[in-house]
Amino acid sequence: MTGRSKGEIRYVILRPLGYPLKASYHEYPKVDNLKVFDRYAKEQWRGEYVYRGKMLFDVRMFPDFAFEVTGCEPEEGFVGDHTIFLVESESNEIVTEIVVDVKLDDVVGQEDAKKKARIILEYLKNPEKFGKWAPKNILFYGPPGTGKTMTAKALANEAHVPFLSVKSTRLIGEHVGDGARRIHELYEKARQVAPCIVFLDEFDSIALDRSYQDLRGDVSEVVNAILTELDGIERNEGICTIAATNRIDMLDPSIRSRFEEEIEFRMPDSEERYMILKKSLEDFPLPVNANLEEVARVTEGFSGRDLVEKVIKASLHKAIVEGRDVITTQDLLNSVQKVSKPAKQPPKQMFV
The missing domain is CATH 3.10.330.10 (Vcp-like ATPase; Chain A, domain 2)
Structure with missing residues (x-):
């Protein structure tokens, strides 16, 4: 400005x-x-x-x-x-934030995703530079807990722009027309404060291929409202829409085609899991005497969120309840054992 x-x-x-x-x-x-x-x-x-x-x-x-x-x-x-x-939205469906507590460096791993996402950062800093070549609609996809929302917020923080978000699931189940109205309200706010990020979380809840869902009137109207905004019928200079989904293969092709860039977020490898554990324990309220390399090795298939919420936090709570003042390797391994990912079951055979 x-x-x-x-x-x-x-x-x-x-x-x-x-x-x-x-x-x-x-x-x-x-x-x-x-x-x-x-x-x-x-x-x-x-x-x-x-x-x-x-x-x-x-x-x-x-x-x-x-x-x-x-x-x-x-x-x-x-x-x-x-x-x-x-x-702030009276209905609380639309969340408006000025993000100050997360940067791209806080997102451990996901180097390819962060590298691709930097074009969004450059656009938000200088929208006039891009003109019609602006990265307007970007799709983040990958398993839950891999940093999609965190990365979007980090981009808003580093660009010093507002972050406007809505969980797509909150747009369904209201009276017909309410969800579409909120989408237009969201973009009306965005046009007022542009440059900014509009973040559509849990996008697959409203953008599934028609073969996977029965489209009720409210869902259909929400989808049409989103397509109108993504197509830029209104002038959306300086607005970058980021949609996040865990199930990209199930998205409706007509909606997916509106996104000019798809950025994948992968599950962390052993080294990245170690870095997530180490970084998360930097401001831990109890001393930690643990072999984090060992914990990282046995947590294959765990996302960053799993490590923080189901391993570290669970270990902390158990230690506090038991009156202990230190976290050990065994504490973390015990938490891992309780939430280990179940092995994939073979598909059931159908007999006629």
Whole structure:
């Protein structure tokens, strides 16, 4: 963004909190138009110093109504003419974040994926440079827990742009039309704050090949809304859509064809598992006296998430419950044994 003054905040994300005192005559305001609210907020809070956790109070139309700052970029500064305000989705289906706690170097392994994803980083830093050759729609695919979401967030952090996301499963099961409306709301927000990343998680839940699912009206409308946005009927300058799926082979070909790049995330090898274990234990609350190479060797088939959640965290919780103050190799191996991946069963024979 050009023209910003020194110390001026770039983005502010607000969460409506409510009134300090409940009264029957209080009307609960609802943000109906993001563009209008952005103008209203700038005029009201121009010059205000903001940071994550600060409360801002309306003093005009809804006196004393409170908003909480849940994210901003940079981390603190004052509201100016170029500040852009966003409001968290009332339904919580759409998540708006300013990511500050993860970088690409924090994603252990996945070197090929990270190398390919750097084109997204360059595009977000300088959208005008790419023109019609921009990487607009990218598909991340691979097993669960291999770093797809983490990589997308790291790109947003390193590019200093907002991260707007939605779990596709949350778009299904509502009244017909609600899911499509939320998709358009998501991209309306994205166009307001571009450059930015739009992240569609669990994408296969709505983009399965028709032979794998019975398309109800709500699913069909969501898919049509996504295709409209991916095709760029509206001007989507500076928006990179990243969809993530664990089942790429089951995606509908017409949807899959909208993604100009497919980036694979693989299960970590032994060396990468060792690095994940080592990195995850850097800020561990208990001393660790363990042979991590041995743990890495016996955890073939474990994702990074498995290692953190099912091995390290499980070992920590067991040690705390038992009143012990150190984690050993055996603690980690015991956790591995409890969650070892079951061997693949041969397909059942069909007898006639």
